[in-house]
Amino acid sequence: MPGTGWQSSVRRSLVLTEFPVPEWLPVSLRDRFPSTRLKLSCSPTAIHPWLKLGNGTEVFIKRDDQTGSSLSGNKVRKLEFIMADVLKRGCDAVITCGSLQSNHCRAVAAIAAQLGIECHLLLRTDSATCDSKPSGNYLLSGLTGAHLYLVGLREQYATSLLPRSQKLAEILRRDRGRKAYIIPVGGSDAVGVFGYFSAFDEILKDCPASVKNIFVACGSGGTVAGLAIANHLSGNKFRIYGIPVCDSGAYFYDHIQKMVNDLGLAGVKAEEICQMIDGYKGAGYGISTEQERDFIRRITAETGIFLDPVYSGKAARGMMEELDGGSKIYKGDSLFIHTGGIFGIFGEPGFVSSTLNNDIRHGTTSSWMDATQEPFMRP
Known part of the structure; x- marks a missing residue:
């Protein structure tokens, strides 16, 4: 068969690189901070104006949807440190878990293929x-x-998926001689959290001085944990708000507290370094409502920025409802962290069919087969 006489050389370009310790990191934590990472993301990512509110305040957006192509989104930042740990430990297999349309799992799979793992x-x-x-x-x-x-939809990580992963790791060791590394759901642990220490350092350098609030979607908790802990360690310049798209605020407080404890930050309480805003997961994780789809369509049409129906769409809608509600707690301008997830649009049948039907209903799409006729254009 033609075109088969080749081997991938991508692995040679993926090397561990030195990562400078942020200036704001306390001396007590510097020995815990990874000295190297696997450079995977196209970072730093841009921060630019996005939406103007009626009260005159502005929403800026950090484009972590542009961290790459196949590796786009927030997951790649965590995996820069996690996959570096995989290599340093001499592992030749990785095991992780997520939903059928998991951005995290897709990113892990792509990086593993590049590394030959x-x-x-x-x-x-x-x-x-x-x-x-x-x-x-x-x-x-x-x-x-x-x-x-494929495993059950409602299987929990600690009680089911982690034991399954451990069983699979043992099978790989026994039958294939593999040394497997288990990556937690979403890459959200005390290693992956440093990915958003890195992102926070970019925010400190690039964010407009008028920004006082940072909003981000919460799916596995690692991104908001990294931002909240980094903000706390650097002097609490911002107020960090997480918007759960699954589970509950209480669940994420517990998860963040575990990472705080794992980092040895005595006396730090999750509830004091960030605030969870419940009420915006809609019909549930990975299920979009027509109101959420309409919001995504409007944002895309007016700003040219795509939001996904699982994470960024729900979180951005929640943020805008909060800011539009006139609450006095949100003083100053805001920054929305776009965590990517664009591929999720194509995996949500309800979103695809709804968008197609909406196009036909509102005349966005029309037939113009006869070149002698003038096309129909919506008003």
């Missing part, structure tokens, strides 16, 4: 078969050659 993904779904047509992140994860395992 075996990848195993436990994907939560309500289907016990592999008959569903692959789309979005599910399709992309499969293209990398990763091993995909």
